[in-house]
Amino acid sequence: MSKHKLKLALRDAWARLLWVSGLHSLVQRCSAPRVLVLAGHCVSAPSNASLSKDMKIRAADLERILATFARRYDILTMGEAAERLRSGRLARSAVVLTMDDGYADNLTHLAPLLARLGAKATIYLETRALTERRLNWTHGLFLLLDHMGHERFVARYRALARDERGVSILEETLRLRGGDTYHIKRVLKYEVDRLDRERVLEALLSEEGLAASELCERLYLTWEQARELAREGHEIGAHTESHAILSRCSPDEQRREIEGSRDAIARELGAAPASFAYPFGREWDWDEHAARAVMAAGYTSSTTTHPGTNRPGADMARLKRVMIDEDVRLELLVAEACGGFDLLRRLGFQPPA
């Protein structure tokens, strides 16, 4: 057994033990209060059928998770949780549900589910999708790969791209990994020139006759729908304008993305957002300059996608979140929320994500 598999097995066994034995409630009582922030995108629905399963969570799974937590934890919005973390007045552990990007199912499928539970969520908007009805490049890529297949996609990318180094890495990846969408996306995310990428993907979409605007219309909220979510008591946060990888942006571009999404929400909803989430969210997807720019823009918190929980005194510009999707397992979330995984971390064991 590889070391990674052994670690996964240990993590799973510990979480299972806590859950099945009920020991998690004892661990929770003995642990200092903390905030677990859940991070999802979509609730599985016809509108998002074309998205991969790591982009969505089944309604029944989400309802069970939130109903379980509601018994022992406060369910807060990110803004409320940030206030308690900042002031140090966190009397009881809390769970926050955040949803990234701003998908239409957040209104049609998530909101009714939350209404049944009496819970509120924080929805981080990629504002250009609402304002200009323009998809970010990842959705364009998935559409193209689906339509063209990986080999033809890479061949056409080669024909249109100016970025020789990036294309070589793309071809090498296709040779080594074949039709693996994750690795193709990874190369386009980190290895190619991003302006060239935007240009080539736009050109390919039109070459293939794919109307990205129709997908955007189906997938994303409108501003009116965002206002409806806000009227129902959900918090609307910001997630940049174009879902940019902030670490790859110049300081000026960072400021435009961070302040532009703030201003769009303020204009459309009548109040500036308090909460921000870094697109993609890993520590190499943003940097110190971006973190400072977020706080300077008036946000009270910014969330990453590094797993763990948050305690009072946490750095508000780098809060941790745990991803949820169709493979979600309640016992792993409970082990994190109750402090069970932090116990392992204190013993020097880092549970793998």
Ligand SMILES: [Zn+2]
């Ligand atoms: Zn996102």
